[in-house]
Amino acid sequence: xxxxxxxxxxxxxxxxxxxxxxxxxxxxxxxxxxxxxxxxxxxxxxxxxxxxxxxxxxxxxxxxxxxxxxxxxxxxxxxxxxxxxxxxxxxxxxxxxxxxxxxxxxxxxxxxxxxxxxxxxxxxxxxxxxxxxxxxxxxxxxxxxxxxxxxxxxxxxxxxxxxxxxxxxxxxxxxxxxxxxxxxxxxxxxxxxxxxxxxxxxxxxxxxxxxxxxxxxxxxxxxxxxxxxxxxxxxxxxxxxxxxxxxxxxxxxxxxxxxxxxxxxxxxxxxxxxxxxxxxxxxxxxxxxxxx
Amino acid sequence: xxxxxxxxxxxxxxxxxxxxxxxxxxxxxxxxxxxxxxxxxxxxxxxxxxxxxxxxxxxxxxxxxxxxxxxxxxxxxxxxxxxxxxxxxxxxxxxxxxxxxxxxxxxxxxxxxxxxxxxxxxxxxxxxxxxxxxxxxxxxxxxxxxxxxxxxxxxxxxxxxxxxxxxxxxxxxxxxxxxxxxxxxxxxxxxxxxxxxxxxxxxxxxxxxxxxxxxxxxxxxxxxxxxxxxx
Numbered sequence: 385x386x387x388x389x390x391x392x393x394x395x396x397x398x399x400x401x402x403x404x405x406x407x408x409x410x411x412x413x414x415x416x417x418x419x420x421x422x423x424x425x426x427x428x429x430x431x432x433x434x435x436x437x438x439x440x441x442x443x444x445x446x447x448x449x450x451x452x453x454x455x456x457x458x459x460x461x462x463x464x465x466x467x468x469x470x471x472x473x474x475x476x477x478x479x480x481x482x483x484x485x486x487x488x489x490x491x492x493x494x495x496x497x498x499x500x501x502x503x504x505x506x507x508x509x510x511x512x513x514x515x516x517x518x519x520x521x522x523x524x525x526x527x528x529x530x531x532x533x534x535x536x537x538x539x540x541x542x543x544x545x546x547x548x549x550x551x552x553x554x555x556x557x558x559x560x561x562x563x564x565x566x567x568x569x570x571x572x573x574x575x576x577x578x579x580x581x582x583x584x585x586x587x588x589x590x591x592x593x594x595x596x597x598x599x600x601x602x603x604x605x606x607x608x609x610x611x612x613x614x615x616x617x618x619x620x621x622x623x624x625x626x627x628x629x630x631x632x633x634x635x636x637x638x639x640x641x642x643x644x645x646x647x648x649x650x651x652x653x654x655x656x657x658x659x660x661x662x663x664x665x666x667x668x669x670x671x672x673x674x675x676x
Numbered sequence: 677x678x679x680x681x682x683x684x685x686x687x688x689x690x691x692x693x694x695x696x697x698x699x700x701x702x703x704x705x706x707x708x709x710x711x712x713x714x715x716x717x718x719x720x721x722x723x724x725x726x727x728x729x730x731x732x733x734x735x736x737x738x739x740x741x742x743x744x745x746x747x748x749x750x751x752x753x754x755x756x757x758x759x760x761x762x763x764x765x766x767x768x769x770x771x772x773x774x775x776x777x778x779x780x781x782x783x784x785x786x787x788x789x790x791x792x793x794x795x796x797x798x799x800x801x802x803x804x805x806x807x808x809x810x811x812x813x814x815x816x817x818x819x820x821x822x823x824x825x826x827x828x829x830x831x832x833x834x835x836x837x838x839x840x841x842x843x844x845x846x847x848x849x850x851x852x853x854x855x856x857x858x859x860x861x862x863x864x865x866x867x868x869x870x871x872x873x874x875x876x877x878x879x880x881x882x883x884x885x886x887x888x889x890x891x892x893x894x895x896x897x898x899x900x901x902x903x904x905x906x907x
Binding site: 631632635659660661662667668669671672673674675 | 685689760761762898
């Protein structure tokens with residue numbers, strides 16, 4: 385009987401046993417096939433067999449994924465795994481890199497965005513982007529938000545433009561803080577306010593999809609919480625794709641989570657499932673902090 | 677690059693989880709000892725040992741507090757996910773079962789003091805036979821549960837969950853035998869009630885051992901097999 389009383393193995397032995405068994409999954413660790421449902425019942429963005437190359441180097445390997453309407457999906461993975469590269473293929477931001485080549489099919493609302501007739505200017509209005517570092521233009525708060533509607537001709541007169549600016553700032557949760565100083569420079573705002581200004585600027589052109597590339601990595605916890613709250617509100621109107629290095633943020637804001645590893649989409653699934661019982665051993669290793 | 681081993685990048689986190697694991701083993705070891713001692717006290721009519729069991733329950737409670745504190749600290753500091761989260765959650769559930777087993781053992785010890793009260797005659801040996809058998813079985817169940825926890829043996833946990841039903845049958849059979857003794861000799865009715873209570877406590881200990889095995893299955897496989905009828 386006295387297995388317990390006679391020998392209590394050392395701590396390290398114990399954990400090693402625990403790790404080995406807990407890490408044991410039916411899926412082969414070396415497998416690079418995507419685990420989980422890549423399809424969505426209400427698809428807005430459909431990607432099939434996407435390969436992305438930077439010169440000779442392949443950054444994305446045969447990736448297929450659907451992103452649903454009014455869905456928040458997080459892309460997670462270690463640095464260099466291809467999550468930002470994939471994000472940027474969704475509004476053809478990679479076109480600005482001469483060595484970048486994209487293969488496969490990416491459709492937004494059934495339109496192939498890499499079709500030769502596709503104009504990237506309206507595409508980037510339809511698929512807006514928020515970057516890691518807030519990048520307001522060196523103009524007034526008002527002009528920052530009014531810039532997009534002006535160049536896309538979304539307002540016929542000043543009253544309409546005022547309305548767009550006000551609505552965008554309200555949706556971005558910034559209106560109350562800046563309504564009395566719209567003429568002040570956007571660069572004078574705090575980091576969190578600047579990021580919300582960038583979000584207001586993005587939504588001013590009435591996009592359908594918002595891409596966010598680590599939008600909170602330069603912000604303090606309160607500003608981060610405000611952006612996360614904003615994401616929860618924005619998802620009622622937009623499809624949001626967010627790249628984040630914060631596991632907790634992915635767990636908090638998204639309904640689906642996709643894990644990338646060395647250019648492969650390893651696992652995609654319901655966020656609750658990914659963070660409580662991931663299927664692929666690589667996903668589990670990454671989110672529990674066992675590598676990366 | 678894929679790491680060959682699956683240790684956390686933060687070794688300190690590994691250490692904290694190891695510590696939690698070790699604390700559970702320590703508490704389980706104490707609870708099993710308490711249970712064994714209760715059977716020994718019954719078998720050898722050892723009142724002093726029964727008294728000692730009652731006093732040592734405080735140690736069991738201390739262990740529970742220590743483990744809860746360690747689990748809380750890990751949750752607060754590390755925000756564990758996936759298998760780490762399941763481990764911390766399962767541990768915090770398992771310690772409740774262990775503590776409740778400790779409480780049942782104390783009840784048994786108090787009943788032993790009543791049974792072997794110097795003013796009364798010794799109970800019939802036949803009456804004790806079923807208790808000893810059940811006590812041994814429950815102790816083995818608990819030990820198997822903890823061994824499975826220690827080595828993350830999900831098969832062992834499943835075996836324990838399935839074996840429970842045999843054990844339940846054994847309990848029912850024991851009750852029937854006790855009733856037969858009472859019908860034969862109604863003078864032993866008050867002692868028999870004590871024996872029934874001890875058997876009931878042992879049955880509850882068995883339930884808790886089974887519960888530990890269920891949490892263990894959740895910890896290892898992420899599968900919740902509890903209260904399946906609720907769905």
